[in-house]
Amino acid sequence: MGDTLQPSQRYEEIGRLLEHSGEMAVEEFAERLGVSRETIRRDLSRLDAMGKLRKFHGGARSVTRSGTTIEKEGPFAHRMAENAEAKNRIGKAASRLFARDDSLFIDTGSTTIAMAQALAKLQGLVVITNSPRIAATVADNASHKVFLIGGAYGADAGESLGALALEQIAKFRARHVVLTIGAIDATSIMDFDVQEAEIAKAMIERADRITVLADHSKFDRRAVFEVAPLSAIDTLVTNVRPSAAMVNALAAASVELIVAD
Incomplete structure (x- = not known):
């Protein structure tokens, strides 16, 4: 043809x-x-x-997709369906980074929801999240201790946002923070929503190590709100090896790259 x-x-x-x-x-x-x-x-x-x-x-x-430009995110239900298999692979690979007695902040995202299903099979984690869905998924395993951050409810993604959520995040300290993002380029990770970016930044401030989950669609893309410079990230888990330029940028920033298979 x-x-x-x-x-x-x-x-x-x-x-x-x-x-x-x-x-x-x-x-x-x-x-x-x-x-x-x-x-x-x-x-x-x-x-x-x-x-x-x-x-x-x-x-x-x-x-354009359903009338929205590429530099915007669609409804959360649509994002959950996008690249679902890739997100499941990323979630499983990311879950292997954690062990009993680890404490994790987890923000709300379609890929972190996929990871929560894998975390539920581990033992003895402490999970702090602003996602009721993630909290419920991990709490299915009684060995985990789960803290659900409250605040203004964002109905689209089903998440807690705003000043009350930020205040509660500040009461915790965790070894890890696991984030989903809207975009990543050679300089930083970004998000499309200012409140979600604020949640991610607050979690970063209260964690020792930063793990970012990003499927291939997030690379070489820009969003409005910067979450953190690339150099702040410890580990990036994705499903496809990024471009050579992006791999070089990650190496220069001392980011560990994990490609899920």
Whole structure:
């Protein structure tokens, strides 16, 4: 099929595929169109330059999805469904970083919810979270001690936010903080919501080590609110090895990179 398509026809087909799926990997594009991955990478670069899509390492996503631009986040239920398999792999890999008697701040996110399911299979953790869903998931294992942060309720993601939540976070001290993020580039981790960014910053201040969970769609992306510089992160867990430039930036910042398989 791909050998008979002109570039303009491939561009149209790529656009159609993204309109349906929202996001797709290079390998899947190549298989669907019957061309090499290198051809797809060139096509994606050209379409990205034209503003037709957003290319990231390993694939591309639609510039618009359900009427929202790429530099915004969709509803939490939609984010839960996106890259679900990748998030489960990241969550399982991240859970292996922790052991009995570890204490963890965990913020609210689709990937940390996936991690909570893996944490429930461990023993003897202390978990402090602003997510009722994470709290309930981890508390299914009676060996864990769980503290649920209260505050103004954010109905979309089901999380506690605002001044009361920040005040309660300040009463705890934990060895680890595990964060999900909206975006990451070669300088910092970022979020799209100022209140969620404030929660993450407060947890960082009260923890010794920072672990960030980010699927491949978060790389080489920018959001409005900076959470922390890259140099503040201890460990980054993802599902696809980032670009060479990003790997170099992580190494320069002394960030341990874990790619879940």
